[in-house]
Amino acid sequence: MNITLPAIECLACPIDGLPLVLSEMGALRCPKNHSYDRAKQGYFNLLPVQFKPSKDPGDSKAMIEARTRVLNSGIFDPVCSELTDLIQTHWPSQRQRQYSAPAVLVDAGCGDGYYTSRLAREFTASTEINVIGVDISKWAIMAAARTDKSVCWLVANNKRLPVKQGSAGVITSLFGFATWQPWGELQFPGQTVITVDASSHHLLELRALIYDEVQQHDAPDDKDALDAGYEKVQEVPLKYPVSRPAVQMLTDILTMTPHGKRANQQQLHSNHDFSIAALTIDVTIRVYRKCG
Structure with missing residues (x-):
């Protein structure tokens, strides 16, 4: 495993928030002796049972495999390119990072790591930015760790991101659920959160095939x-x-996506050979800065 040391130095115990140190045996350990072994795939599981909302939380193996195929097709590459530009523009300045060094990019709800890995390749080679990918689904992190050994991959809960206070220079949340209060307590003034959310016409043509009535939902408010x-x-x-x-x-x-479960099953069955001329990708990317 080729995880960068600066990323490891930013980790904190999910139970007590104390710094985690990489032991000679390769496990992460805090001063109170909470210990987290490294999986054979190269990731760390920092999701204690008391913080698991269910026995097997997050996306299933089938959902992750489907997501990997979709993302590898490249249809969301323009989203990744725009996200990269925004991170470069809004990365906290050296003055803003005086609280904690080094600072890292935390991709919260990283899924199979498609976006995370591309961000890591972009920034690690040209900047001092190191990347941590976090997801509550073990299937997601297992898939991510198999394809990229340079990122620090963690099974963890977004509500309790296992990083030191002030170390997350940027938190990204793509098509996920931002947990604003915990992140606001974790980040210092000048640090940022960048969200990507579906807008009203996202996947509109597909939704029109599977729903009796298509509802258009705007991206979440602020x-x-x-x-x-x-x-x-x-x-x-x-x-x-x-x-x-x-x-x-x-x-x-x-x-x-949730659309498969929500769809009218009779409608879905009747359209199992569906085809459409075009599919709309419609998202809103927002940048938020911690005040203070």
Whole structure:
């Protein structure tokens, strides 16, 4: 495993928040002797049983496999490119990072690590930014760790990110659930959260096939972020078509998202050979800075 030392130095025990140190045996240990072994795939499980909302939380193995196929097709690459530019623009300055060094990028809810790995390749080679990928699904982190040994992969709960206070220069949350209050307590002024959320026309053509009535939902509002002490500093709408997506891709999108479970099953069955001319990708990317 080729995890960078600066990333390890930013980790904190999920139970007591004390610093974690990598032992000679390769386990992470805090001063109170809470210990976390490294899995054979190269990741650390920092999700104690008392913080697990269910026996097997997060996305299933089938959902992760479907997501991997969809993301590897490249249809979300423009999202990744825009995200990369925004991180470079809004990475906290040296003055803002005086509280803690080194600072890391934490991808909260990283899934199979598709975006995380690309961000790591972009930043590790050209900057001092190190990357940590966190997901509550063990299947997601196992898949991520198999494909990229340079990132520090963690099974953990977004509500209790296992990093030291002030060490997360940027937290990214892509199509996930931002936990604003815990992150607001974790980050220092000047540090940022960047979210990517589905907008009203996201996957519209596919949703029209599987729902009797399509409801258009806007991206979440800013209230929770503002209440947690953040200010919105930039918002970027991104919308583009994907031409003639394959049936397998559409099926995988249903599998990897809640739409497959919510769909009218009779409608879904009748459209099992569906095809569409284009599929709309419609997202909103927002940048929030911790005030203070």
